Structures are given as structure tokens and as C-alpha cells.
Amino acid sequence: MHIVVCIKQVPDSAQIRVHPVTNTIMRQGVPAIVNPYDLFSLEEALRLKDRFGGRVTVLTMGPPQAEAALRKCVSFGADEAILVTDRAFAGADTLATSYALAAAIRKIGENEAVDLVFCGKQTIDGDTAQVGPGIAKRLELQLLTYVSQVDDLDLAQRAIRVQRRAEGGVQVLQTTLPCLITMLEGTNEMRFASMDNMFRAARAEVRVWNREQAGIEDVARIGLKGSPTVVSKVFAPKAKEQKAEMIETESDQPRDIALTVVGKLFTQHAKLRGGLAKKLA
């Protein structure tokens, strides 16, 4: 079995702030991490590998320094890492990114057929949740999003059964391989890498593919050219100017406190009084 896990190196959004004056994102000194949602998918892929054997390839598209994120994935147990990097990819939105990644997965499949593709549910920097589904569509893979558990995998029958978190319940879905899965967060916990894997990661040779090597010919569909999304404005929502008001009460009895508060509400919002009064009547 061959699993490809797509990951992204992202700035640790917990440490990002918006510049108070210019409204731009301040990235200075913010450490780069593997998108946390991707780790749930990588761990699930590694668990499938533990159970059924096979290989896990991690793939990312990004600048040269994204190599560090791939190396980290190797330390967790991925067998191989591929970095797709080219100046031509700069400025890509989710459409162009999924086009490039799909091409790279196709390329990977030429050597060894890909049975499963895992992606993170979404990234913490873009939050679109569009790249995974975009890849599935382009590669015509069955798409299983928000998966909370892989119940069963039958390699002989090429069948997979998963649990998917849906609104108001859990769906149990069965489909055929190859398919693309995005895991829900919190469904598993990334393992603590073994010393051997730490050594392997430190010494690993990350394969670096440029545009041609990733099998992309149509430059109009990648990078800025292939990205119809336009960010027209970025802003930090302003804090409301209204200040909280402390309401003093004379008695500390719950009943008296409630009456004071309700009375205050009714004096400030006369309409509310009318509506409530009607209802009570």
C-alpha cells in the first residue's frame, strides 16, 4: 500500500499578530510549524501503515525552507519526503495549489501507484479547507472529509470504511480505493518519534522537484496566473467601543439582584419591555 500525505508548513498562528497601524500580518520571528491539522492525517496514515504495511510519502509545495517541515514528518515515521518548489508557484491560491499537488501526486504514482491520499482538514493560516477536495476532484478520487475514524481497510477488495462526523451525528461511509481522506482534529495523537527515526530524519534526503519535475506543463494554471482569488482587503475587526457597565445593587439577595438587572434592561431597552409584557400577558 502506498499512502501520500500532503502537508503544509505554516507560521505558528498562535504567535502571529496584526500590526495595529498597517493591518498587515506581522510574521517577523514567528516560528514555522507543520500545519497541526495535517498531523492528524499523517498519524492516521502511519497507523494504517503499521496495520497493513506499505509506504508513506509526504508531499508539500512551498519555499525551500519547507524542507524542515518534511523532515519533521520523516522523524514521525514517513518513508520519503518530496518538496515541490519553484518560483513559478509563488502567489498560488487553493485552485492553483491543488492543481500543482495533483500533478505531483500523479507523478509519484508513476513509480508506485497511490492507494490513499491524506490531507489536513484545513490549514491554520488560510482556513479554506479547499486544497484536499481540489486534489480529489482533479485526480478523480473518492473524497472522505471530516473523518473521525478509519474502521476498516480491505486491500484485496480495495474497499475502505470510515466514520465521518456530520451535522447531528456520525456517518459510516464505505468507498473504494484510491480515495482522499481529511482527518478531523483530535481523533488521534501524533506519536513521539523514536531515536532511530530522529536519526533517519536528520540524515534524510528530501527530494526536491521543480515545476517540470513535478510534471506540470501548463504554467497558466499555477502560481499567481492560475489563481483567480483576489484578496481585496485584510483587516482586524475593531473592538466595540461600548464599555461594560457595572450595575450596583443594594442587597445581595438573588431576587433583588435579578430585579435590579431586569429593571435596568427594561429602562435601557423600552421595546423589550413591550414585547415581554405582551408575552407574559
Place this chain on the structure above:
Amino acid sequence: MAEKFDAIVVGAGPSGNAAAYTLAKSGLKVLQIERGEYPGSKNVQGAILYADALERIIPDFRDDAPLERHIIEQRMWVLDDDSFVGTHYRSDGFNKPPYNRYTIIRAQFDKWFSGKVQQAGALLICETTVTDLLMDGPRVVGVRTDREGGSIYADVVILADGVNSVLARKAGFRPELDPGDVALAVKEIHFMPEEVVESRFNVADGAGVVIEMFGKITQGMMGTGFLYTNKDSITVGVGCMLSDFKAQQCSPYKLLEEMKAHPSIRPLLEGGEMKEYCAHLIPEGGYKAMPQLYGEGWMIVGDSGMFVNAVHREGSNLAMTTGRIAAETVIEVLAAGKACTAGNLSRYRAKLDDSFVMKDLKKYRELPGIFHRNPQFFTDYPELLNRAAHTMLKVDGIDKKTKEREIRRTFTRKRSLFGLMGDAFKLWRAFE
């Protein structure tokens, strides 16, 4: 099969990086293990980089190291509650390359240094804690980490694991830290435009200023304050002995807040945006608190070995120098085909004794004790000095002779004649 290296270096601070770099550069098989997410993620320093120590390891470091400002002016302030008496030394000699010292931001600098170590061929493993030393009888033969399959072997293990050195303590190479032997320092970095830094401190073209401070700002505790100019930020901090913080029930952040509010310091920070706050322990016990530095298959370098010259605020240069000298000793021993026994590693100590490291630490060996027992150096004298300056400089119709008598009287009233003489003797002994 567990891997075997020529040397394992525990820690990727200045001493560990200096050791790993020197060893790897000579062609030895080196493993460096760092607890933090990346080198520099857990490291804190003032931070001044003394060029000489690094130059002896990486001669052309100036080409690409992330340096903030080279220092051309040193100010020394003795502070009272709302004033200071000070000296400035500024020299154009310090403004000519190659510069002698720089301010740095450690997170960036350590990343750069570690890059050099890896280029030299050392294998770096991060996010891994060395939990124990592997022993074969009395001999250290490797380390055990917190990871599965975590035993790794080497001819020698260099402990560069910092001020707390849990490893050296666990192995019995070093006693538990005494709160009277360590300082707790806190600092903040305030960002402001480059031009503001330059106009405020009267510098240009990447030059910078450091201000060392002592006196009332430490509220009677043994310690000092500092203010350094970076490219587009200012570092301000204060440190005192841990035992003093404990005895006075004083919070370090409060001490720093009050220091920043001092009328002579506040205007220097005006308008800056505080972006970083860190705290760190500094081993200041000096020569007398120094542990055994080597043994069967092991050596201690940097903070872990108490290599800090608190008087001159030198630490990272001692760390780099001890790391380099430890590595050079190992290289010689292994090149001679010998084993890293305590006897063969004893040259490390001999070389240190012969260097500025031990000579300086030995010179100030009495100082920590003297200052610690005599808080008047941090309270009474700064006050007397400031009051004297105020009396002399205030023009109010009183003749100078009377003023001088008045000043003399305040000194003897506060410390008595014997006290003054005793203090002078103590100072002489401390700096002898």
C-alpha cells in the same frame, strides 16, 4: 544496533555549538542533542557577543552572522531613587572594523551558529532530552534520551546543558545549585524605529551603546541592571541573586517595572513596543562554586561549569572558549590514539588555567561573597554618591567648603570611619 559517535555534545547553546563545531570541523563524528524545538528556542542572554571568542572558532563570522549593533560606547551608572552618577566611555577606536563586541538577538544568532555546526558535519537532533549518562563502571560511555531506542554511545560526552545541568547533577559531577550562587535575570525587548534608537543614543551606522547600572534599582539586593541598543529595539533588564529575591520576597518582573520607571531610564524606552520578555538563571558563584570539570569520558563546558564572569558581564565568550578548548583537548587525545580517560582529559583544565577564563575567574574569586555580605554597596553608597553630586552641583549660596564638610559628614554618619575603611578594604579585596 545503537549508534556510536566520537563525541556527543549535550546542548546547542554557545558552549555546545563551539564544542560541536570545533570537533566536527576536525573530522570527528559528532552528535549534538538539543532539548528545544530548535537551537536558540530555549536560550536567553542579555545579549552581548564578544567577537574575540567567536573569532577564534569561526574567523569570518562577521560575513553572515546576524549582528545587531557594534558597541562604541559604554556607560556605567550608579543610581539613586531619582538620579544617577555615571561615566561614559566612548571611543572612535571601537567604531573601526573589526569591531570588538556586538549586541545580538539570540534566537537569530543561535540559529546561525547551529547552521555552521551542521555545515561542519555534526549531526543535530532537536526536541530530544538526554535523561541519563550511560555508565560502564566509573566511565561515561554515552547518553540515554527520552526517546524509544534512545541509547547512543560515544568516546566522550561533553555536557553543555546549561546553568541547571540536570545531567551533571544526576551523575554526581556537580552539587545542587545554591540559590546564593545563581542570579535570576529578567529582560524585555522594546521595539522602536531604527532612527529613534540612533538619535536617542547619539549613534549612527550600526553603532550602539550599552549601559550597565547598579544601585538602588536592585532594592538592596546584589545585582545589576542593563540596557543595550539593538538595530531597531532596546533590551532592558535586571538581575539579582536568587537567594536575595527569595529573602526579600521580591518579584523579578516588579523589580524590572520599577527600574523602567526610573526618571533616567523611562525616556530611553519611550514609545517602544515590548515584544519579548524572558528570564534566565545565571551561574554567578564564580571560581569557588566551580565543579569538577572533567572525568572518565566526560567534560563540562559553559554555564553548566559556572563559567561566568559576573563583574564584567562575560558569559557567552567564556562558554564558547570552554567549548572550544574542551573540543581541542578531545581532538588531541583521539588523534594520539588515546582513550578519553580522566587523566588524558585533564589537559582541558590545564589549558583553562592558562587562559583568561580561569585567570579572570580566579581574580574575582572573593567578589561574590564580599558583595553578598555587604549590601551597602548597592544601597548606601549609591545614595551617598548621588547626594554628594547633588550637593556639589546645586548652586544655592552655600560655599563649597561647607558643602564638602557636609558631604563628608553624611558619609561618616552613614558608614562610620571604620566602616568606610573596612568597605574600601573589601572593595580592594574583591577586585584585587
